[in-house]
Amino acid sequence: MRQVSIIGIGQVPVDEHWDLSLRDLGVQAVRAAMQDAGAEMPDALYVGTMASGELSGQEHAAALIADHAGLRGVEAIRMEAACASGAAALRAGYLAVASGLLEVVVICGVEKMTDMVAEDVTTALASAADAEYEVAQGVSFVALNALLMRRYMHEHDVPRSAFAGFVINSHRNAMGNPNAMFHMQITEEAFNKSRMIADPVGLLDSAPICDGAAAVVLAPTARAREFTAKPVHIRASAVATDTVAIHDRADPLFLRAGFLSCQKAYAQARVTPGDIDLFELHDAFTIMSALSLEAAGFAPRGQGVRLAQEGEITLQGRIPICTMGGLKARGHPVGATGIYQVVELAQQLRGEAGPNQIDCRLGMAQNIGGSGATIITHILESGV
């Protein structure tokens, strides 16, 4: 296999984009990334989107975006793994370039969520869970996370307020990210008073419904400097899965797919958690931040929340997370999120993170589909 690098990045600010459709969002991100890379016609465009059929009546989004981005004729395929669709597309592009058969591949994550009424968005998001054995019982995706959070609080004797640190950190970091959806600080008091959605998951535990698109351009590492002085090398790419239904797991509070994909990624990159300078994790709900930190090896079981309580996850902490606002405050346009994470990680590794810049060489991005059923981990290294 060949080594693979990111030679260009692009993103649309996450927002409620009432004047932009799915294709518009995708096209803007693809063009921005190609311009950043200085790339002409790529060999392929892979698109990650979770529910464009349900949300926009549009399957076949990869060919559509390819054409409207000026890439008519190009190989174009969509990848889907629920909220991990963005990273799934990156995974496929990584393998394609690694194979030696394709040279330059553009990866775009995109989701247009705000054209539907909220009930229909809730239905579409629930399709990430088990339709026949979870959703048929009337459970929503928020409710599944509420079950996990309640169980965590019980098992580890943790109060709800212990999760505030995750939200405070994400919102504080979003203040320095012009592409973030929310630019407002959250206090612990505001978190504790926030409206309940599905007890114990409150409004401020949850990432917002929004629109967005982000893109990266891949090329063989050996050719990366033809395009950019700031390549970012993909040191590891790993996918693992678990049961889709939470009730099928022997230990629902252990993200087994997170553990497996991190172990594969650490082995491929030949690193340990201690080598990782920052971790763009999947904080769709606060409980997921805690579970991810534990499965990745940054905290023992039940201690993930303590990293937030003790300030270890801030820009100055031991393992900074959600450095540009995370899903909670940058926003979570579901199929796009995995690429936003990688774009932000590349910004950090290229030294372009503005007021949020941390000193880093090696970073990890992790995208989660469903309640931990698909977990995709990428480790990136600065080539500056």
Added chain:
Amino acid sequence: MRQVSIIGIGQVPVDEHWDLSLRDLGVQAVRAAMQDAGAEMPDALYVGTMASGELSGQEHAAALIADHAGLRGVEAIRMEAACASGAAALRAGYLAVASGLLEVVVICGVEKMTDMVAEDVTTALASAADAEYEVAQGVSFVALNALLMRRYMHEHDVPRSAFAGFVINSHRNAMGNPNAMFHMQITEEAFNKSRMIADPVGLLDSAPICDGAAAVVLAPTARAREFTAKPVHIRASAVATDTVAIHDRADPLFLRAGFLSCQKAYAQARVTPGDIDLFELHDAFTIMSALSLEAAGFAPRGQGVRLAQEGEITLQGRIPICTMGGLKARGHPVGATGIYQVVELAQQLRGEAGPNQIDCRLGMAQNIGGSGATIITHILESGV
């Protein structure tokens, strides 16, 4: 890159499977292909399905099928390119094994269409077209093919009855395929009298709504004989796209993506159309058969129908097509079709096509998404 071979095949008979869900169908095909290959735990499962979210309320189908097929933990991703989703998954698996990073990869195409009322299936299928510029005008997928067929009849002065040969051939070949949905011969008289759906597309021009799943197992060619005495080698894999909306094409009767993907495939395999012994093409509608034969170089423009009229496409003809019944008579469970085509091609190349066996060494399978917006071509060679 490494060479890649098919070491196992499996399929569920195409039918209206009232007692099987999306996951059941996928699991049966995956288990059958793995048993055929004698493979244990693969490195990945890639699933092609077009509209599981709209049709079954189930995105995230790859992780779901992986778990229920006994592959818990495995890398699993879904690929989608409308009706070309099956071949899109094969393409991704081919690149993954070619890269050297993955060894054994299972590819499954699956679609469950019959749990919805027909109007909702029509809506889901229309999501392969341009939602904002075609579907918003009220056009269905059948209607788009009717526009193409009418134009073809006008441009090339061809009567509707000239298309009968495609349907007669597919239904005749399905008689020898126990996995086909329809086992009944069609006469030219029956074709001419068949009920109009969207003039000039009649019921017998159209592939049926149905359920199905098929799977193949891939491995490096160098290791193929560890698993099977009858490997089938992938000599070429190529994807090309065109505008999703037909009205954006300068020449709507030319499948530019078909031409481009065939040219790429011929170049990779270093063959010409004359070297191809059989062609599993995408006869979702009779007009698509004619256009595909022309774009692939088997007939000049406007002469594709003549191959059917003159018997050139039969098992004894110059270029046999749809040798196990094609989409028309084997059935067209949309996201599964691309893998059924490859399974049937492998049956021919392994000498396991029963009464339909033709003498062959090199075959081509072509899967089409939308009205020719995504066209994926694979060339396979017998390793027997």
